[in-house]
Amino acid sequence: MQLRFFTIxxxxxxxxxxxxxxxxxxxxxxxxxxxxxxxxxxxxxxVIVTLVxxxxxxxxxxxxxxxxxxxxxxxxxxPDFAVFARLRIxxxxxxxxxxxxxxxxxxxxxxxxxxxQRVTSAEALARIEGVGPARVARYGAPFLALLAxxxxxxxx
Numbered sequence: 001m002q003l004r005f006f007t008i009x010x011x012x013x014x015x016x017x018x019x020x021x022x023x024x025x026x027x028x029x030x031x032x033x034x035x036x037x038x039x040x041x042x043x044x045x046x047v048i049v050t051l052v053x054x055x056x057x058x059x060x061x062x063x064x065x066x067x068x069x070x071x072x073x074x075x076x077x078x079p080d081f082a083v084f085a086r087l088r089i090x091x092x093x094x095x096x097x098x099x100x101x102x103x104x105x106x107x108x109x110x111x112x113x114x115x116x117q118r119v120t121s122a123e124a125l126a127r128i129e130g131v132g133p134a135r136v137a138r139y140g141a142p143f144l145a146l147l148a149x150x151x152x153x154x155x156x
Contacts, residue, residue, distance in 0.1 A: 001030065002051045010036075010043040010101050020047060028052040036104060043100065072112055080115045083150050087111040090146055094139060105139050106131070120148050 004023060008016040024032075031050040037043060073081055088102075088111060095102040106114075113119075113128045125144065126136045 004049045004051065006045075006047040006049070008045040008047060010045070010104065011041060013045075020049070023049060023051075038100075038104065041099070043104070070108070070112075072108065076112060076115060083115050083147070084111055086146060086150070087114060087143065090142055094142060106135070106143070114143065114147060118147075118151055120144065120151055 006016060006020050008020065028051055029049060030052050033048045033050075035046045037046060072084055076084055087106075088108075091102050091105050091111065095105050098105070107130070110128055110131055114125065117124060117128070119125050119128070122136050122140055122144065125131055125140050126133060
């Protein structure tokens with residue numbers, strides 16, 4: 001097995017992304033580990049890709065990872081997807097105001113979990129995998145407000 005290490009800047013990441021994507025498309029990827037390092041304008045992703053050497057069968061117990069993007073239109077109901085879409089718009093606004101990439105605020109799976117779990121409190125938001133207390137404190141309020149309004153239904 002081989003390990004490849006990448007540092008992908010949050011700003012102006014095109015070259016590093018292209019190199020990583022080429023490796024992922026061409027290689028036999030056994031695993032990908034990633035960590036976001038928040039450092040303001042110098043923020044970056046640290047990525048480690050584990051590759052299986054050569055052709056032929058994989059070592060016993062090892063499966064090549066296939067990371068297919070989730071189409072949330074397919075996995076969420078139409079009304080839930082509409083809420084998900086509004087959360088994405090809000091995420092973009094928050095990310096632009098903070099000068100960070102949208103996934104640094106919440107990723108798509110976080111947003112889908114908010115919708116699926118009908119999140120309306122900071123405690124419920126913090127129970128979503130990958131959403132810790134710091135993220136809840138920094139970004140939670142506008143998302144919780146939008147979700148509370150969605151789950152409250154039409155006002156009469």
